[in-house]
Amino acid sequence: MFTGIVQGIAVVEDVTAATGLSTFAIRLPDDSADGVNIGASVAINGTCLTVTRQAGNTLFFDAMQETLRLTTLGDLEPGHSINFERAARIGDEIGGHLLSGHIHTTASVIEILRPENNVTIWFEVPEQWARYIFPKGYIAINGASLTIGEVARNRFNIHLIPETLRATTFGAVEEGMKVNIEIDSQTQTIVDTLARLGYDSQASKTTNLGLASS
Known part of the structure; x- marks a missing residue:
């Protein structure tokens, strides 16, 4: 389980591809790998992966x-x-929202706007996932817990402050890039x-705007 609060930016040192499997060597910032055990879970761009080996600050994942x-x-x-985040521990502060890492x-980055002191990024998701995306609802993008801004069919935006841009890889995002999306489990x-009770998707959106962002 993860909180969606990115703990830092790591660097891919090596990728070894085999049939049906890739092994990633990822170097975390100094001291960020302290206490990591083999078998521990780490979110890599929001994807829960298992540590298979460690060499100093470099962790290996399959x-x-x-x-x-x-x-x-x-x-x-x-x-x-x-972006990386080590698994949450009992007693940790949940500053974002609970994520599974699945x-x-x-989503595709389709537009980046840069007004003074912040950045607005527009994303496009496949149509079937738009039903879970609500203004002011939660979403995880590359492992970061974020609040949705505006929604237009299968497109939505997020507004990022300078600290988020500094602490995550969003500061280097470009149009055309793809990002990982984890939908908020409560909203889903x-x-x-x-839907099982017979409400269509539009009725569900209208009825539950408040619930989706609670």
Whole structure:
């Protein structure tokens, strides 16, 4: 389980591809890997991966073909920067919202606006996931817990302050890039429950705007 509060930016040192499997060597900032055990979970751009080996601040992870297909991890190359978060512990402050580290889909960056002192980024998701996206609701993008701004069909935006841009890889995002998306589990449960009760997707959105962002 994760909180969606990115703990820093790590760097991909090496990617070793084999049949149906890729092994990533990822170097965390100094002291960020202290106390990591083999088998521990770490979110890499929001994707929960298991530590298989450690060499100082460099952690090694294996990703199966299905993970590579469903996420952006298959596009990672040596030198790329990623967001990371170590698994939450009982008693940790939950500053974002609870995440599983299981990616639902990817989104494309379609527009970046840079008004003074902040950045607004527009994303586009596959149509089938738009039903879970609400203004002021939660969403996790590359492992960061964020509040949704505006929504227009299967497009939505987020507003980022300078601290978020500094502490995550969003400061280097470019149009055309793809990002990992984890839908808020509470929102998904509400929408799916209402659908089973016979409400259409538009009615679900109208009825539950407040619930989705609670």
